[in-house]
Amino acid sequence: MTTDTGHAAHEHARKHAQRGAFFGFFVDMFDIYLPIIALAPAMGYFISPDLSDTATAITSGMIFAATLVGRPLGALLFGRYADTKGRKNATVVAVSGFGALTILIGLLPGYETWGMTSVVVFVALRFVIGVFVGGEYTAASPLAMEYSPKERRGLNGGLIMTGFPLAYVVVAVITFVMLQVAPAGEVSSPYVQWGWRIPFFIGGALALSFVIYYLRSVSESELFEGSSGGAPVKDLFSGQNLKNFIQVFVLMTGFWLSLNCVTAILPGQLSGELGLGETEVTVTLIIAYLMVAVGYVVAAVISQRVGRRPFLIVWGGIAGIGGTAVYAVLLATKPDSLVAVIALTTLLAVLVLSVWGLTTVYINERFHTGVRATGFGLGYSLAVVVPSFYAFFQTGLSSLMPMQWTVLPLLVIGCVLISVGGAMGPETKDVDFAAVDAAAEGAGGTADPAVDGPVRGGAAH
Template identity: 30%
Template sequence: MESPDDHKATRMGQVAAAALIGTAIEYYDFFIYGAAAALVFGDVFFPELGTTGKLLASLSVYAVAFVARPFGALLFGHFGDRMGRKAPLVASLSLMGLATVAVGLLPGFAVWGWWAPAVLVLLRICQGVGLGGEWTGAALLIAEHSPAKQRGRYGAFLQLGPMIGFMLAQGVFLAFRFFLEEEAFLEWGWRMPFLASAVMVLVGLFVRLRIAETPLFTGRTGLVDKQPPAVEVLRSHWRTVLLGCGMITVGFAAFYLTTTYALAYATKWLAVPSTVFLSMLLPSALAAIAATLVSARRSDTSGRRRILLVAVVAGAVWALVFFPLLESGRWPLMLLALTGAMTAFGCGAGPVASYLPELFPTRVRYTAVALTYNLGGVTGGALSPLIAAKLTDAYGSAAPVGWYWAALGVLTLVCLWRLPETSGADLAEPWPRHGPAGSGRPT
C-alpha cells in the first residue's frame, strides 16, 4: 500500500514532469527561430540587405519576441493570480504552438515581398506573448507544490526544460542541415522543425491538462482583490521586480550570446560550417544541464543567493576569454569556450526557478515573477545579440562583446547584494518568510 510520503513524491514527480515537458516544447518553439535567424532568415526574408544588414534584421525580429514577453507576463499573470496557475499554462502553450506552425507555413520575400517579414514580426510577437506566461506558470506549479526544503531540487526540472528545448531545436536543425543540400534547406528544409511543433504541442497539452491546481492558490484567503495584481506589483514590489530583473539579465545575455549570436558570428564571420558549430553546441548544452542539476540542489542547503553569486563571478571571468577562444579558429578551443560559458550559465540557472517565486506573496506571485523574468529577457536576451553585432561591426572583432558581457555580470552582483536569501521560505505566508540566513523582506 502506498504511504502518504510515496503519494506526495509521486505527485511531485508528475508536476515536475508536466512543467519540464511543457516548458521544453515551448522553448523548442522559441529556439528554432533563433537557429533559423542565424542560418537562413536573412536570405529568406531580407535578401535585399547586405551581410550585416540581413543579420541585424533577423536578430531584430528575434528581439521583438523579448519585447512582447512582458506584455504576455501582464496578461497571463493577471489571469494566473485571479483564476489559477494551470489555465494560463494551457493557453500560453497553445498560442506558442499556433504561431510556430504559422512561421513554418509563411511564404518568403520572393513570394510575398515585404509582407513576408511584416507577418513574421506579427507571429514573433505572438510567440513572445505566449512565452511571457509560460516559464512563470510552470515555476509556480512546481514551487507551490514542493516542500520548502526541496524547492530547489524540484525547480531544477523546470530549468532543464529550456535546455532540452534548445537541444531539440539544435539537433533538428543539425539533422536537416546535414542531410539536405544548401538549396533544399533554404527552400523548404528549415520549415520542417517549425511544422513538427504541432505534434509536440499536442503532447504538452495532454500532460498539462492532467495536473491539478496548486494547493497554495486553491487554499488562499481573500480571493477577490480590490485592485488588479499588476497595480499592486508596481506599487508595492517594484524595487524587487527591478532588482530581480537586473539579477537575471546576465543569465539571459550569457545564453543568447553563447548560442544565437555565437552561431551567427562563427558561421558568417569565422566561416565555421554550421554543422560543426551546431555539433559543438550540443555537448555544451549537456554541461549546462549537469551544472543546473547540481546548483539547484545545492541552493537548498547552501542558499540561493550564495550559489548565484559564485555563478555570476565565474561567468563574468569566462566572458573575457570566450570570444578570444572562439576566434582562435581551433575547434577544440571553440568547444572549450562554449562548454565553459554554458557551464557557468547552468550554475546560475539552477536556483532561479525557486528563488524568484520566493520573493513575492501568493496573491501577486504570478504577475510579479512573470514581469521580473520577462523584463530580464528584454534587457539580457533581446538587446545583447544586437549590441554584440554592433560592437563586432564597429571593432572588427567580437572581443569587446566579452567586456560588455562581464559588465552585465557586475550589474547582477549589485542587484544580488540588495536581494535577500530566500531558501526555506514559507510560501503560504502573506509575505514569504525567508530562511534562517535571510535578511528579511526584499528591498
C-alpha cells in the same frame, strides 16, 4: 489510511506538476529557437533577394526580436490570469496558443507568393507567439514550485531549467538531420522550400501534445486554491513586493546580459574570428549545452545546501573572472584544434550559464502566492529588454577596443549585476510559502517571503 491516501495524491500531483513545468519550458524554448536555428538556412524564403545585407540583417533581427518583445506582455497578461484564475488554466491557454500558431507559420507562403506581406505576417505571428510563450513559464513554473517541498525546490527548479539548453540541442539536431535529407541552397532548394517546415510542425505538435498531458495529469496548485485572490499587478508594484521586484530585475538583467554574451555573440565569433564551419559550430554548441544542462542541476542543488544568496554572490564572481578569462583565451589563441575549441567553449558556457539553474526557484521564492506568477513572469521577462541591445553596446565599446573584445566588458558587467542583485536580496531557500501567504494576507497583500514567512509557521507540505 486517509492521511496516507492524501499524501500519495499530493505526491502524484507534485510529480506531474514538475514534469509539466519541465516539458512546458522545453516546448516554449523549442519554439524560441526555431527561427534562430531551423529557419536560418531558409531565410531567403521570406526575405526579398533584392534587399541589401543591412536590410536583410535588420529583417532577420525583427523576426527574432518580435518574440522577445511579446514575452513581457505575455507575462503581464498571463501572470494576472494565473494569479486570479489559476496556474493550470493559464498554462493550457498559453501553450495551445503558441502551438497552433507555430504550425500555422509552417504553412506560410514565402516572398515569391506574397511578397513583403510574407515577412510582415511572419513577424506579426512571432510577436503573438511571444505573448503566449511569456504566459507559459509565467504560469507553469510557479505551479511546480508551489507543489515542491522547500528542501527539494532547488533540485526541482534546476531540472525545470534544463529545458532551456536541451531544447537548443534537440532543435539543432533536427535541423542538422533535415539539412542532410533536404539540402539548403538557392530559393528553389528542398530545405528552403519545405525542409524548414518540418521542425516547425514538430514544435507545434509537441506543444499540443503537452496540452493534452497537462489537462489530463496536472492538478491546480493547492496554494493557489487556498488563496484569497486580489489585484496582482497593483499589489506587485507596491510596498515590499515592489522592492522585491526591483531586486529581481537587477539580478535578471545580469543573467540576461551574461547569457547573451554566450548564446548570441559567441556563435558568431566561432564562425567568424575562429573560422569554424557551420557543422563544427553546431557540434561545439550541442556539446556545450548538454554540459550546461548538467551545470544547471548541480548549481541548483549546491544552492539548496549553501543558500541561494551566497551562491549568487560568489558565482557572479566566478563567472565574471573565470568565464571572462576563458573567453579571452579562446579569442586570443584561436585554437586550430576543434577539440580545444569545444573544451574551451564548454568550460566558458558552464562557468557563465550554470547559475541559470537557480532562476525558477529563486524568483518564485521572492513572491507570495497572490503575486507569484505575475512577479515571476515580469521579473523574468522585463529584464531581457536592456540586455537585448547588446549589439549597440558593442558598437559603442568598439570606439575603445577592437570589436571582437567588446564582449568581455559586457560579460563582466552582467556578472557584477548577478552578484549585486544577489546581495540586494535575502536568503530564500527556507522560505515557507504557506507562512508567507499568511503574512501577506495580514499585511494587505505585501510581504517579503524571506523575512515574513519562516517565522509564521512550519512546512507547507
